[in-house]
Amino acid sequence: MIRGATFPESGSKRRLLDAAEKLFAEKGFEAVSVRDITALAKTNVAAVNYHFGSREALLGMAMMRYMIPVTQERLARLESLEKKWSGKAAPLEEIIDALVRPLVSQVKKSELSERLFYKLIGRIFAQQADDLPAPIEEQLRHVIDRFMRAFAKALPTVSHEDLIWRMHFLAGGMIHMLTHQDMLNRLTSGSSGEPSMEVTLSRFIRFATAGLREGTSIEKPTKKGPQATFDF
Amino acid sequence: MIRGATFPESGSKRRLLDAAEKLFAEKGFEAVSVRDITALAKTNVAAVNYHFGSREALLGMAMMRYMIPVTQERLARLESLEKKWSGKAAPLEEIIDALVRPLVSQVKKSELSERLFYKLIGRIFAQQADDLPAPIEEQLRHVIDRFMRAFAKALPTVSHEDLIWRMHFLAGGMIHMLTHQDMLNRLTSGSSGEPSMEVTLSRFIRFATAGLREGTSIEKPTKKGPQATFDF
């Protein structure tokens, strides 16, 4: 399902991908010019068009170089999880871990700094769906579909529609966690403690597990949420 | 604390703000030129510099025109909540509602389409903290501080650091909910049901309440999350 598209291991094409990735992460996709990229990659300005055809195509390739291994690791982790729990539903925490951890673990294989890596991922996910490159959209669709089935099995009493939305909220928290760690410190005068990513990840998994599970058990006697009018 | 800065109700300055807001929402902050804005506002190209001094300053003003009423409504709702529960901690659901609902309710006062309004808010929050206009950063800091205190009162057993991170995850889900409703439908072949915002909001509040509360009560016998090694 997920084709393995190969990427150059060296040469000017590789240097262009590296440079593009770094600059896109730092400044955002719109704010980087072909000249910025070729300057950092130490090639001539024509190289981008020669190797990729256009700036847009290079942008798509840089995204794909990330997302392909992330997608593959997600699916592999989920499969190995299902094998381990053969037939039975896997624990919710472990499914969420399989979805989130690859975004973190792929960082080690990158030559970008950790901070930049997360920014790049954040920028990819912050794109509107309709201007993601088609192959990336296809991958995300497949990942969502596979994980939805796993979640549905683990939470048989939650409706399909509820589950989709909860997974959506989870995705938002996940992206925010990766991309705005620095914002958190800035906006709270450094009281977030700057923990390791492993600690943050386990905090997130607890949060998301509780959120996904909410409403599963027989309706707790919660004080029936607001929704009412305020005297504002 | 939050100064009330006035914005023009008519005239070319107002038209420029309207046009900028619409285009920034549609295409993103980097992708809109002064000429795009003046064309839509039906002014000459010099008008932006005459009225605002620079493109950047106009961008900041457009953001502020949103965020000021949102911030004011958030603080007002929280205050009225605390008055209502005089002394006692307000229910978690109601605090979250006070934080999230203003982002939705301000849509009615806007002349943008609902879809565009949410996109604009998403773009503001997707900015890196260090390139938000200073007054906006100040407002966010104040809001976070006020709501953190309310959350801490409602969840006295959760550590300050845990709470900060859970609030951070909540913020991510909130932004994602507002800005990527269309993506959800696109990536799930429309099985999210396109519910009204009111329904989505109450789904989100349930999710976030559960996530924030997680771990409050005496450590549930959860199967101790993953964190372990995988055979991948």
Next chain:
DNA sequence: GTCTATAAAGTGATAGAC
């Protein structure tokens, strides 16, 4: 494959007429 040179269009900002 790599490069320079350049075309063609777009950019933010401003001077100066009205």
Next chain:
DNA sequence: GTCTATCACTTTATAGAC
């Protein structure tokens, strides 16, 4: 306040030499 004309750059993309 509004406008046109224009400056001084930067942009993507490409032609054509090596």
